[in-house]
Amino acid sequence: MQGTLDAGWIWRELSAMSVYRFGCSGCVLSDGRFAVLGGCINSGRKSSCEALTVSGDEPWVPLPPMHDARTQFACAAMAGCVIAVGGNPHRKLAEVYDEVLDRWLRLPCDLPVNSGLHSMGSTLL
Amino acid sequence: MAPSGYSPPLADADSWAVDQAVSLPEVWALVAAFRGLVGAWRLLGVCRAARAGAEEFLGTLPRLVVCGGYVEGDGGALSEVWGLNLATMRWEAMPALMCARSHPACCAVRGVLVVLGGLAPGGGTTQGLAPTSRVEMLSKGEGAFVELPPLSCGAISGAAAIAVDESHSALGQVLLLGGMDQDHTLTSSVRLVDLATGVCTPQADLDTCTHARILRRRDGQISASPVREAAVDRRPRWKCGSRRCRAR
Numbered sequence: 001m002q003g004t005l006d007a008g009w010i011w012r013e014l015s016a017m018s019v020y021r022f023g024c025s026g027c028v029l030s031d032g033r034f035a036v037l038g039g040c041i042n043s044g045r046k047s048s049c050e051a052l053t054v055s056g057d058e059p060w061v062p063l064p065p066m067h068d069a070r071t072q073f074a075c076a077a078m079a080g081c082v083i084a085v086g087g088n089p090h091r092k093l094a095e096v097y098d099e100v101l102d103r104w105l106r107l108p109c110d111l112p113v114n115s116g117l118h119s120m121g122s123t124l125l
Numbered sequence: 126m127a128p129s130g131y132s133p134p135l136a137d138a139d140s141w142a143v144d145q146a147v148s149l150p151e152v153w154a155l156v157a158a159f160r161g162l163v164g165a166w167r168l169l170g171v172c173r174a175a176r177a178g179a180e181e182f183l184g185t186l187p188r189l190v191v192c193g194g195y196v197e198g199d200g201g202a203l204s205e206v207w208g209l210n211l212a213t214m215r216w217e218a219m220p221a222l223m224c225a226r227s228h229p230a231c232c233a234v235r236g237v238l239v240v241l242g243g244l245a246p247g248g249g250t251t252q253g254l255a256p257t258s259r260v261e262m263l264s265k266g267e268g269a270f271v272e273l274p275p276l277s278c279g280a281i282s283g284a285a286a287i288a289v290d291e292s293h294s295a296l297g298q299v300l301l302l303g304g305m306d307q308d309h310t311l312t313s314s315v316r317l318v319d320l321a322t323g324v325c326t327p328q329a330d331l332d333t334c335t336h337a338r339i340l341r342r343r344d345g346q347i348s349a350s351p352v353r354e355a356a357v358d359r360r361p362r363w364k365c366g367s368r369r370c371r372a373r
Contacts, residue, residue: 010329011329011331030161074189074191076189078162078186078187078211079158079161079162079165079186080160080161080162080163080164081161081162081163083189083209085189085191085209086191086194090197094209096162096163098161098162098163098164099161100160100161100164101163105163107214108214109209109214109215109216111191111207111216112207112216112218113194113196113200113203113205115196115197115198115200116196116197117191117194117195117196117203118194118195118227119194119195119227119228119244119283120191120192120193120194120195120203120227120229121191121192121193121194121228121229121230121231121240121243122189122190122191122192122231123190123231123232123233123238123286124187124188124189124190124233125187125188125190125208125233125236125238
């Protein structure tokens with residue numbers, strides 16, 4: 001546990017991910033677990049995903065991999081699903097992870113950008 | 126023995142009740158909410174009432190908004206903003222950013238879209254892009270973004286943004302975590318940004334740029350920050366500015 005200023009925030013170190021990732025995305029699943037998706041692992045783009053139960057000391061648990069390997073992409077979790085879209089390399093494809101089905105499905109809504117898009121900001125609004 | 130095809134009156138009543146229930150979109154809206162996003166989409170093809178109910182549920186969901194970003198080739202940094210309507214599964218164009226940028230921090234504060242920092246055209250060493258301190262916001266129903274005061278801490282790109290739930294500031298506050306500063310140094314800084322003034326108040330720094338981090342408030346509320354790049358135990362891509370990293 002690290003100390004803090006008087007602003008009321010505390011940093012707590014969590015279990016390391018199973019692999020080193022660069023350019024991955026993260027979101028909070030409906031059961032409160034923190035999921036990380038994709039990113040570069042040892043110089044290669046990956047589709048692998050994993051999740052951590054924040055309140056415990058358990059290790060990261062693998063999630064099914066995305067259809068597409070991608071880095072620096074947009075993702076958001078809502079209504080029991082996670083949507084991932086865009087990213088490197090030149091991605092405009094979108095896919096969705098259903099937490100109940102425990103699988104990724106392709107979405108028929110490519111980003112309307114011809115060459116694909118990465119490093120964008122994203123949020124739910 | 127009952128004649129073939131005979132149904133007792135009670136069963137008739139049950140069947141009538143079921144028929145009535147499944148004809149109500151309100152019932153299907155509850156089913157859709159229980160089944161989640163994908164389940165709701167699948168209900169769209171079941172029957173007219175199911176479609177109406179699923180659409181009612183899907184209409185309550187927020188849009189996934191993507192703003193700015195980078196297109197390889199001649200595209201460069203973009204000012205385009207798109208929102209994915211989860212009921213129609215279509216991307217809808219939204220007002221463009223005043224400042225094209227990639228790697229912005231982005232979040233929704235009090236229903237307002239806020240975009241902070243990033244890499245904007247205008248020199249620099251990263252594909253003609255330089256970190257920016259510009260902040261802009263788009264209010265619901267407005268036709269254009271509005272420029273807000275720049276970040277007092279200076280330019281920053283690739284930071285994570287979390288809207289802070291509070292009510293005593295004029296436009297709200299955003300917690301900015303990590304990212305890269307003006308000279309492309311990975312930063313461990315955490316700043317609380319007042320959107321009305323641009324004033325950035327330092328918070329407890331990340332202690333390294335490694336590992337996933339979770340913010341936990343003393344009141345028990347937990348917020349997750351996107352995972353930062355590891356720059357300590359592996360061959361670093363950029364210089365890391367955290368205290369722990371400097372000490373190694």
